[in-house]
Amino acid sequence: MSNSKINVTIWNEFVHEQKEPSVKALYPVGIHGALAKNLAAPDLEIRTATLAEPEHGLTQAVLDNTDVLLWWGHAAHDKVDDAIVQRVQQRVWNGMSIIVLHSGHMSKIFRLLNGTSGKLHWREAGERERLWTIDPAHPIAAGVPEHFELPNEEMYGEPFMIAGDAKVIFISWFEGGEVFRSGFTLQRGYGRLFYFRPGHEAFPTYYDPNVLKVLANAIRWAKPTLSMPYPKTHAPDPLEKLSPKTFEFSKVGIIKS
Numbered sequence: 001m002s003n004s005k006i007n008v009t010i011w012n013e014f015v016h017e018q019k020e021p022s023v024k025a026l027y028p029v030g031i032h033g034a035l036a037k038n039l040a041a042p043d044l045e046i047r048t049a050t051l052a053e054p055e056h057g058l059t060q061a062v063l064d065n066t067d068v069l070l071w072w073g074h075a076a077h078d079k080v081d082d083a084i085v086q087r088v089q090q091r092v093w094n095g096m097s098i099i100v101l102h103s104g105h106m107s108k109i110f111r112l113l114n115g116t117s118g119k120l121h122w123r124e125a126g127e128r129e130r131l132w133t134i135d136p137a138h139p140i141a142a143g144v145p146e147h148f149e150l151p152n153e154e155m156y157g158e159p160f161m162i163a164g165d166a167k168v169i170f171i172s173w174f175e176g177g178e179v180f181r182s183g184f185t186l187q188r189g190y191g192r193l194f195y196f197r198p199g200h201e202a203f204p205t206y207y208d209p210n211v212l213k214v215l216a217n218a219i220r221w222a223k224p225t226l227s228m229p230y231p232k233t234h235a236p237d238p239l240e241k242l243s244p245k246t247f248e249f250s251k252v253g254i255i256k257s
């Protein structure tokens with residue numbers, strides 16, 4: 001965090017693009033590569049990381065030098081090592097922010113940080129999606145229209161199992177009639193989380209200017225304001241002098257040293 005640029009790491013499982021020709025045609029350098037290219041800006045230092053790399057490309061050194069982590073996963077959630085997931089969670093608690101994309105709602109890291117199952121209804125029919133900006137004053141909505149459309153997307157529908165403290169910025173309506181909380185934020189420790197729904201691998205969603213605008217805004221909003229370990233909670237030395245207590249009480253759970 002010493003330089004003025006925001007250090008962004010775009011993580012992608014990078015499975016569909018290598019297995020399915022239609023997805024590879026849309027994203028020849030992977031979803032991570034497309035996002036890195038399309039989000040490039042002078043104030044961002046962007047790197048990418050993928051599942052197949054050692055430690056999934058998310059070594060402690062990489063995470064320590066990441067301000068904002070983007071996460072796209074779908075087919076290989078279970079292949080993500082639990083130790084790496086815990087490492088990411090710890091970094092979020094200490095101040096790194098994370099932007100979870102689309103099917104990342106079922107990733108280990110999202111479910112861990114969200115605290116509920118993250119489940120939802122879904123349908124793959126290439127239907128029209130209309131996103132409504134319901135919190136236009138939020139920095140992530142800056143310059144984003146009151147509503148915009150994606151001609152073809154996967155449908156995600158409510159109920160979406162997300163945490164009760166989620167602050168919703170975007171709601172989607174789908175051609176089939178469902179609605180969905182498509183963009184929301186959570187605070188987890190010192191880190192911020194933003195979930196953004198669009199981004200099914202079969203469609204060119206990550207070339208859409210409004211989608212890119214939201215992600216670009218989210219990265220700037222998520223720039224950490226504080227990066228440090230949360231302090232230990234034992235505080236044996238009070239600020240004020242404690243009055244003598246006239247009763248005896250047991251000290252269950254207190255470790256004497």
Ligand code: ZN
Nearest residue numbers: 103154200201
């Ligand atoms: Zn999808």
